Amino acid sequence: MRNCFQAGPMSFPVCIRAWFPGLVLMVLVGLCGACxxxxxxxxxxxxxxxxxxxxxxxxxxxxxxxxxxxxxxxxxxxxxxxxxxxxxxxxxxxxxxxxxxxxxxxxxxxxxxxxxxxxxxxxxxxxxxxxxxxxxxxxxxxxxxxxxxxNxxxxxxxxxxxxxxxxxxxxxxxxxxxxxxxxxxxxxxxxxxxxxxxxxxxxxxxxxxxxxxxxxxxxxxxxxxxxxxxxxxxxPWPSMVPYMQSVRAARQVTTIQNANGFSFAAPDNVPTYQFGCDLKATAKPDGSIVASGKITVQVLGAARKGNPAPPARGAWPDATVTISAEDVKAFNAAIYGQVRNAAVSFGGTGWDKFRKFTQNTWKDPDKRDKSLADLGAYDTTLDMIVGEITTGILGGFLDSDYAVGGTCLKDMPSKMWWSLKPMQAFSRIQPEHPYYNVYxxxxxxxxxxxxxxxxxxxxxxxxxxxxxxxxxxxxxxxxxxxxxxxxxxxxxx
CATH class of the missing domain: 2.60.110.10 (Thaumatin)
Structure with a gap:
């Protein structure tokens, strides 16, 4: 591991918000779909x-x-x-x-x-x-x-x-x-x-x-x-393969954590379901990214009778996300575009259990008129997780020695990066190499x-x-x- 270089103090709010534009849209659909x-x-x-x-x-x-x-x-x-x-x-x-x-x-x-x-x-x-x-x-x-x-x-x-x-x-x-x-x-x-x-x-x-x-x-x-x-x-812009190979050479393990929330439109807007991830990301010799761990869930409020209970310990284990560098063009397209394409795959039993939970959790379990899956909870959460990993790469956070409050960014859970005060990213946290989206x-x-x-x-x-x-x-x-x-x-x- 390289030595950290020190910055100023860091302030974290008590509640970490998942910054996800698609979630904002989802909330608007739920609250103002009939506008x-x-x-x-x-x-x-x-x-x-x-x-x-x-x-x-x-x-x-x-x-x-x-x-x-x-x-x-x-x-x-x-x-x-x-x-x-x-x-x-x-x-x-x-x-x-x-x-x-x-x-x-x-x-x-x-x-x-x-x-x-x-x-x-x-x-x-x-x-x-x-x-x-x-x-x-x-x-x-x-x-x-x-x-x-x-709205x-x-x-x-x-x-x-x-x-x-x-x-x-x-x-x-x-x-x-x-x-x-x-x-x-x-x-x-x-x-x-x-x-x-x-x-x-x-x-x-x-x-x-x-x-x-x-x-x-x-x-x-x-x-x-x-x-x-x-x-x-x-x-024509730089490939992200060399960056990820440097992460591999450093034997760096990055914690990927974040969550977003979903609820039905009022008056059925309780409870709120927060879905997220707790993954450990590493890189392979060819630059491929593998993030393994669990899918997290928290139910804020009383669940409706007839809907399934959340999993034990609030998580579905056995969940892996891979962004493969086998096809370098698709690899770079997935990272730069922050999208699920042919380079992105999801492995493990946790994803299927999560998907079935969203399909079987209803606004009204008796009528079964709308489910969390209908709100996009499953797909939106997968997009959020890919976005969390790729934003860390594009912003230069993975294996960054920039330190705040005595802790290097590379050693912080990803959700902490978005609460830096003042915010630091890109060339400011990777001054020795262009390991970020230079555009x-x-x-x-x-x-x-x-x-x-x-x-x-x-x-x-x-x-x-x-x-x-x-x-x-x-x-x-x-x-x-x-x-x-x-x-x-x-x-x-």
Whole structure:
């Protein structure tokens, strides 16, 4: 074992929260599944384009639930954002110039996970039946996300997980513009310009041609994050195999612990079932990761009569998660994308026992109308566990000698990492080697972790989420999106 290097004091809250964006969504489904457009209180999004060289910016909205339900309703100057094409509703809205939206902003009545794209080149020629082709398109665009259904926990965010083109800043306010207002939350790249961000990203990818998209003039219009490369093509960003082989060489054993909670909608929201893991993770000579131990369960409140009792000692033993490096492309895709793919497998009897428990635990055991499995408890927990392992890898926590309060990060249970005060991650805890996601490190550093760089950026401190309905007991009345200068020149027409 290498010697630890010491940092400052560490503070842990009494209750450790499992930072998992999917769980937030699950709670919203449980509590507000019946929300309709009329249930949401409208609020306004204002756009501030500070680009003198690019006076025209277009807004185009992606409806992620196209074909299943309406997930976005908004208007400007008496006109609605329009998703119709030849009499049918399609995925992408008709592009609108910000100049046409004007100073009164976009009045949002309802948004369920919509992606709002800001285009710096006219997207009118794009097909509206598919999302923008960020892997190949020479047009420049940068999205942000918004959920605003009327639920107090609704949120949005700035994201650069898949790519970076332009710096955005997002600020929420309580009050009325021109009157008494209070700033509530602020996220984004601050005063960092595209020149600064591009220089850092170029250095991180070592000018790898596959990490960028160029327009017809040869200008870089987009940096592609490593999570884009799903295994079919080689990833231009560094492989995680050398990092995991260094973990093997150090004979490091990492404790993977975390949990998340599930409950049915009120009035049946008691008890809450907390499912998690207590695993020991090691690496094999080829870099494969093996985490073995038990699946944990805690029932908070009295279980309904007729539902199964939790297992003895609150856990199902004999549970193993493997992320295999046999196929290096799939291995890197699983880690960078933080997903279950062909490289990820689950072994042992514990998983089957856990799955059957969720299938047989009902909202009403007499009616058997909805189970924990229907809430996604099984699959969501598996995703959380893969996310816990991969976030530790992407953030550089495994085998990190960085010490807080006398304890190296490598020797802490993983759930403790997310409570570091102040938060430390990436290059700050792996100063000798780039054993982390070097792309996300740039986003993390230059945005202060207020822009998503990995799917689980929430774990790194306060995170990128911005409330859209209420914050700290106050109504969120409007957002302001500040738009910085993008990469590249205007494509040839």
């Amino acid at each position: 309709t457009t009329s249930d949401a209180d409208a609020f306004t999004v204002y756009f501030n384009n500070s680009n003198d060289d690019i006076p025209e910016v277009w807004l185009q909205v992606q409806d992620p639930h196209n074909g299943t339900d309406s997930s976005f309703k908004a208007s400007y100057g008496g006109k609605s954002i329009d998703f119709s094409e030849n009499g049918t509703e399609v995925m992408m809205s008709v592009p609108v110039r910000l100049l046409d939206i004007g100073v009164n902003g976009l009045n949002v009545e309802y948004s369920k996970g919509a992606l709002l794209y800001l285009f710096f080149d006219d997207p009118s020629g794009n097909p509206r039946t598919a999302a923008p082709a960020h892997m190949v398109s020479g047009l420049r665009f940068q999205p942000f996300e918004l959920t605003m259904t009327g 107090a926990g609704d949120q949005g965010d700035l994201t650069a997980i898949n790519y970076y083109t332009a710096p955005l800043n997002l600020t929420s306010y309580h009050g009325t513009p021109g009157g008494a207002v209070e700033m509530l939350q602020h996220t984004g790249f601050g005063s960092n310009t595209t020149a600064t961000i591009a220089t850092a990203l170029n250095a991180a990818c070592r000018y790898a041609p596959g990490a960028v998209v160029r327009n017809s003039l040869g200008d870089i219009v987009r940096f592609l994050g490593p999570s884009n490369f799903t295994g079919e093509t080689a990833n 996300a490190n740039v986003i993390y550093d230059l945005s202060g972790n207020t822009v998503y760089g990995v799917p689980y950026s929430d774990r790194f401190g306060s995170g990128p989420l911005v409330n859209s309905v209420q914050f700290d007991g106050k109504s969120v009345d409007y957002w302001v999106v500040d738009i910085g200068t993008p990469l590249g020149a205007v494509p040839a027409q």
